[in-house]
Amino acid sequence: LIFICLLICFLISGFFIHLFTKDLERRKRRFSVHGTFWCRFCxxxxxxxxxxxxxxxxxxxxxxxxxxxxxxxxxACASVQPNLFVTSREMRETPVLGLITEMAGCIYVERRSRSNILKELGEMIDYLRKGFRVVLYPEATSTNGEGVFPFKRTLMTAAAHAGVPIIPYVFNFREINGEPGFQLKYRDSVCWYGDISFVQAIWNAFSLKSLVCEVEFLSPVYTKTDDDRAVVADAVREMIVAKFNPVDKTERF
Structure with missing residues (x-):
């Protein structure tokens, strides 16, 4: 019930930003700040x-x-500072989630279409050149906490074309319900994967008593447009893998 009330407030405030901000760039900036405010509150x-x-x-x-x-x-990432998140067009077309991502200022991409993804790559480059921070999840899906999936490479080239660095960061769970680490028994409460629905994922997470997580930013990676994108993607992934603490499958008694 509390989450539903928060969601309604988020959507109403986002609607007024949309209504009274005609300039698209300014609207994106306001949406990103709007998202950070509500994520911190949440x-x-x-x-x-x-x-x-x-x-x-x-x-x-x-x-x-x-x-x-x-x-x-x-x-967690949105609560740190205003950013524009990259998500799929499929997400935009999903009821409720589409509205949430719109009011948070997300950039939409269609990864399954080469012609569209090149156009959307151009949109990412444009926002980066305008000074925005853009967040990309190159795994292209959320995982079950056992590891970091291989990276999709195309959208990562936006940094080189925009003349900005790639800033890798790693997200880890440090404590759940007062218990240290990322224990297996809590996986379905904090990870959204497989057949778990959005509603169930929300319910599971917000049913926890407390949660401590960590966002650690790593050394920036400066790239050029003629760099091998596979090498760049693999190098950035390895930086994240080296700092990631996967789910602990050790049985505890």
């Missing part, structure tokens, strides 16, 4: 503590690239 309300390490300067543009476990890492 974290406080549901006892989610976000530890931030090595936070980059907020006024510096860059392509943020991180691992993806579900909506909690979205919430």
């Amino acid at each position: 974290c406080r309300l549901f006892r989610i503590k976000v530890i931030v390490k090595n936070q980059p300067q907020e006024d510096k543009p860059g392509l943020l690239v991180g691992n993806h476990l579900g909506f909690i890492d979205l919430l």
